[in-house]
Amino acid sequence: MSKALIRIALLAAVITGIVLAVLYRDQLSAEALQQWIGDAGSTGPILFFILLYAVATVVFLPGSVITLADGAIFGPVWGTLYNLTGATLGATLAFLVARYLAADWVEQRSGGLIKRLKNGVESEGWRFVAFVRLVPLFPFNALNYALGLTRIKLSHYIIASYLCMLPGGIAYTYLGYAGREAVAGGEGLIQKILLAVALLALVSFLPRLIAMFRRGPEVDATTLKQQLDSSEDLLLLDVRSAEDYIGEQGHVAGSLLIPLEQLKQRLDELSDYQERRVVTICRTDRKSAKAARILVEKGFADVHVAKMGMTDWLKCGYPVETQMPQEAKS
Template structure:
């Protein structure tokens, strides 16, 4: 137990250093500057730049460092829609799963004390709907993503299922923001992301798990009726 506490302190220190060192850099204004400065470098070192971006995104997600939206926009502006979709989709899912594992094996006691009320709601949702509940949380973010990562680590869900359904659930929203990020130079504020078309896309995406659940329930009832 003593060793576990030492590891937690070290990880917390690293996270704090990353937050205070990089958080102020992840702004919309800086993202535009980075885009202009890095474009030529990426053209000459595409593979290396892709790996570095992938690692940065994974680490920032695993440590819950604010600025994922900015990184997503920047990735689309630097690498184009399809390549950034590959990078961001896998990096965000892997980072979320790492945070999930941190919670399960290193931060369990702290998470239980800090988020006990929300944990009850998560457990009830998982008990009732299983992995469909995780899919719903990813498409309709009732809780911030970093809280979902921490709380899900204390549920019986396996890491494999968590990764797969996180990747599936976060993919539609990732697509929406990456599509917006391809026009980073024209965005003057984060409020500009919330245009009517983007908001409508998010609403439609949010309804997907509810529609899926309705269809699944209909199929189950039909089988019971026929049986």
């Protein structure tokens, strides 16, 4: 069989699986899973949690039901092991399917923004995989296919996925276990519920923690002036209000104004700088630090904060403008 026919057959199998998953997804419930486990006997953990989780990942079935049911049936330790193994196996299968079906085609035809994003992802390698596993920027199932279109090493992808999905796997598996204990009225119920809540709180705090480590060092006024004068390919993002932008302090020529309060809604305007340097600036560095954290959490790869912002810029005697740029008026 030719390579083209194999690709067509594989694509047809994946599409068929996704269609069937959509049609029968209502039958995937915790009660149904428990019944299947009982019917499967000793092979239950392998057949209906590792393999089922893997298949569910490939065909875009939600893994949350399986994760919670796994914790309820097998407890926090074995449940976490089964969940992580199944999720990683499924993520790897989706990655390999995408790489086999379309990686060469994307390599030949990608350009512009797609090419920059692809190059940026590949340059970070396992670090990017670790980041998006710890900070869920994109839907898990779709992300696995998207990463397969890059040239990230398979071994790096698998190891980073398994290790960095561990915090979330532990938290949600334990939540399923705690839910079963709550229904059954087991001993130490309050402590188990409190631990489940604490684990979920830790997982929800991870994006902010990762953003703190991933953000680049602060840039002082002198360094920023040198970078701007040398025509470095960077975006100076001013996150003050429009009134402050043209007010007493003025603004740095060439900077882009997006007030902090509007930043999340206007991220599409910064898509060209997803993998390029961005320096945030405000009056000091309080708003700009918040803006930098938002950008890092949304996957911007090279974000810095202007140390003491316009205050230090003016102390150094550097020039400013007080008129709104023409493009901002239009």
